[in-house]
Amino acid sequence: MEREKELILKLDSLHRLETEEWEELIRCRDDDVAEFAAELARKHSREIFGNQIYTRGLIEISNYCKNNCYYCGIRRDNSSVERYRLTREQIIECAGIGYELGFRTFVLQGGEDGSFTDEFMCDVIGEIRKNHPDCAITLSLGERSEKSYRLMYEAGANRYLLRHETADSAHYRKLHPEEMSFENRIRCLYTLKEIGYQVGCGFMVGSPGQTESCLVKDMELITDLQPEMVGIGPFVPHHATPFAREPGGTVKQTLFLLSLIRILKPDVLLPATTALGTIDPKGREKGIMAGANVLMPNLSPTDYRKQYELYDNKICTGDEAAECRVCLANRVSAIGYEIVTSRGDAPGWTQK
Ligand code: 5AD
C-alpha cells in the first residue's frame, strides 16, 4: 500500500508515470489508497475551482445513429428504439430555456445522424451564438471531417466532446464493428485540438474486455493529448445490445479513476456523469468528492428523454430541466459545494 501511495505522490509531482507504474497503481483495489487519492484529488479541485461546480445544459438533439457500437442503446441495429430528431427551432428553444435557468454552456449531443449537415449545424450554432453571445457551445456529434469541424468552429462552437472509448486498438475492436476505425477516432481528437476547440476525450469504466493495460493506455492518451475535459462513467449494460448480459462497471473503480485523472491533470474539467448517478443514487456526489467538478444535467424536451437511452435505467428521463436544476443545486449544497452560473472554461483558456 505504501508503494501505491508513493506512486500517487509521484504522479502528483511529475504529472506522468511509466507504463509499469500506471499498471501497478490501476491494479490496486485498496480502499485506503482510493481514499488517499480522493483526498489529494479533492484538494486540487478545491484549489483551482473553489467550492464551485460547473454545469452544462445537455441537449440530446437526435438519437438516429449510423454506427453500431456494441455497447450503445441507440446503435443502428436497435430497432426497438423510437427515433427522433429535434428541429432547428426545438434546439434553439431548449437553449433559450436553459439560458433562463442559468446555464451558460450548452452541449449539443447526438448520434451520428446524416441529416445534421454542416449547413444545418452551422445555422443552429450561429443562431445560438447570436441569441446568447455570453455562452459556450459544446458539440458532441461524433466523428466528422476536418472541414466540418472547422466550419462549425467558425460558426461559433467552442468545445467538442468525443470520447475515445478506449485507447487500446484491440479493445476498440471488441467494442465496435469492423467498419469503425480506431485510428480515425484518435485522429479526430488531435484535429479538433489543432483547430482550437477545447477538447474532451473519455471512456467507459468496466466496458467488456477492458483490462488494466487498456486503462493504462487511456491514462497515457490523456497525458499525450492534454485534453481540457475528460468524460468517464461506468459501462451500464443496455438490454437491446449485444452486451446486454455483460457486467457493468463499478462505482469504486470509476471513483478511483476520476481521482487519478484529477491528479494527473489538476485543472482538467471532469464531470460526475449521469451514468455514475444511474448506478448509485449518490454517484454524482461521490464523483465530486473524488475530484469531479462538472455536472451535465439534461435540457432535452421531456417527451424525447426516454428515447435517448444509451444504457438501461438512465436517471432524470422524467424530470423537467428546471427540476434537475433545483435537484442538483440541493445535492451539491448538501456536500458543501455550489452550482455556478458561468461558462466554466478550462482554466487559463483563451479563444483562438
Ligand atoms: N454505458 C455507459 N456509457 C455508454 N455510452 C454509450 N453507451 C453506454 C453504455 N451502455 C457512452 C459512450 C459515449 C457516450 C455519449 O455515452 O462512452 O461516448
Ligand code: FES
Ligand atoms: Fe435530474 Fe436530480 S438531477 S432530477
